[in-house]
Amino acid sequence: xxxxxxxxxxxxxxxxxxxxxxxxxEKGYVEGLDPGLALFKLCKEAGVKELTYYGFxxxxxxxxxxxxxxxTEACINAVEMLSKEDASLLVVGNTESPMFPKxxxxxxxxxxxxxxxxxxxxxxxxxxxWDLNQLKISNDSRKNIIQHIKSxxxxxxxxxxxxxxxxxxxxxxxxxxxxxxxxxxxEYWPDFKTEHFFQALNWYNEQDITLGG
Numbered sequence: 001x002x003x004x005x006x007x008x009x010x011x012x013x014x015x016x017x018x019x020x021x022x023x024x025x026e027k028g029y030v031e032g033l034d035p036g037l038a039l040f041k042l043c044k045e046a047g048v049k050e051l052t053y054y055g056f057x058x059x060x061x062x063x064x065x066x067x068x069x070x071x072t073e074a075c076i077n078a079v080e081m082l083s084k085e086d087a088s089l090l091v092v093g094n095t096e097s098p099m100f101p102k103x104x105x106x107x108x109x110x111x112x113x114x115x116x117x118x119x120x121x122x123x124x125x126x127x128x129x130w131d132l133n134q135l136k137i138s139n140d141s142r143k144n145i146i147q148h149i150k151s152x153x154x155x156x157x158x159x160x161x162x163x164x165x166x167x168x169x170x171x172x173x174x175x176x177x178x179x180x181x182x183x184x185x186x187e188y189w190p191d192f193k194t195e196h197f198f199q200a201l202n203w204y205n206e207q208d209i210t211l212g213g
Contacts, residue, residue, distance in 0.1 A: 001205050004158035006050040007043060008180065010172060011036065013164025013188030015067070020188075026070035028190060035192030036078050040085060042197045043118065050119040050155055053078070054172055058127035061099040068099075075124050076103045082122070083107070086114035092151050093125035100125040110153060121154050128171040149175055156180075158209075161200045163189040179211050 011032050018028030036053060043051050055075040061068055082089055091107040093100055104124055131150045146152055157173060157180040165186040169177065183200045187193070 001201065002209075003047050003201065004204055005048070006052070006155050006157045006159075006176075007048055008052045008054070008157040008160040008172060008177065009036075009039065010054045010160065010162035010164075010170065011189040012162055012166055012170075014071075014190060016164065017188035017190045024066075026067045028188075029067075029070045029074040030077075031190035032074060033078055033081065035189060037081055037085075038192065038194070039197060040082060040087070040118075040120070042194065044086070046197075046201065048118065050121070052121040052123065052154060052157065052173065054170070055093075055122050055124040055126070057123075057171060058094060058097070058099070058125055058130060059171075061097075061125065072099075072101050075122070076101050079104055079107055079122050079124075082120055083111075083113050086117040087120045088112045088116040088118070089120045089122070090153060091122045091124050092131075092154065093123060094127060094130045095125075097125055119155075121151075123173075126151075126171075128174050132174070145175060151176065159183060159200065159204045161185060161196075163187060163192065163196070181207050181209075 014028035014032050015025040018025050056071050079091060088110055089107055090110040091104045095105060095108055134148050134150060151173060154176055157176045160177060160180045160182050163185045167184055181204055183203055185196045
């Protein structure tokens with residue numbers, strides 16, 4: 001089986017999951033922590049070299065404060081959980097905004113934990129405009145675009161898996177995702193199952209990867 005080098009994860013559906021369980025929307029975010037760790041371990045076992053999680057975006061910060069606080073705390077806890085694994089960990093996001101959690105500042109420089117077997121990127125307070133804004137002030141007409149964006153330490157994405165049934169990228173790493181295959185899981189992220197991952201890999205294995213050629 002052909003394994004993607006880099007998988008991007010959009011863990012959507014936390015709020016809808018909470019509502020379906022009779023909870024308030026913010027209660028759904030904490031339920032995404034265990035699935036995130038389980039997916040990390042599956043990727044590591046499968047030989048995936050890089051994994052990027054979509055934590056929260058600059059647009060998400062417009063949500064009610066109780067939700068914003070809940071998803072921020074969930075992201076902090078997720079990064080700290082991953083820091084206990086064998087991973088090369090990097091948090092990418094707008095640190096100049098007050099919405100960026102100060103607890104994650106140390107992770108905005110890539111750090112290796114344990115054997116550093118797999119590169120992990122976690123997008124926190126990330127916005128595609130923020131990411132690409134540096135291009136506007138670069139006067140190098142021959143510029144390599146990837147070298148001039150904020151997420152320059154994140155490699156090209158091969159496969160994006162989105163939970164929650166939505167068929168949109170929501171601004172996820174627009175440069176690195178330009179040739180990514182996009183697989184949608186209809187179940188909500190808190191309902192993550194191991195078979196979701198293997199179904200996505202099987203689907204990816206059947207795709208004709210040409211990179212535009």
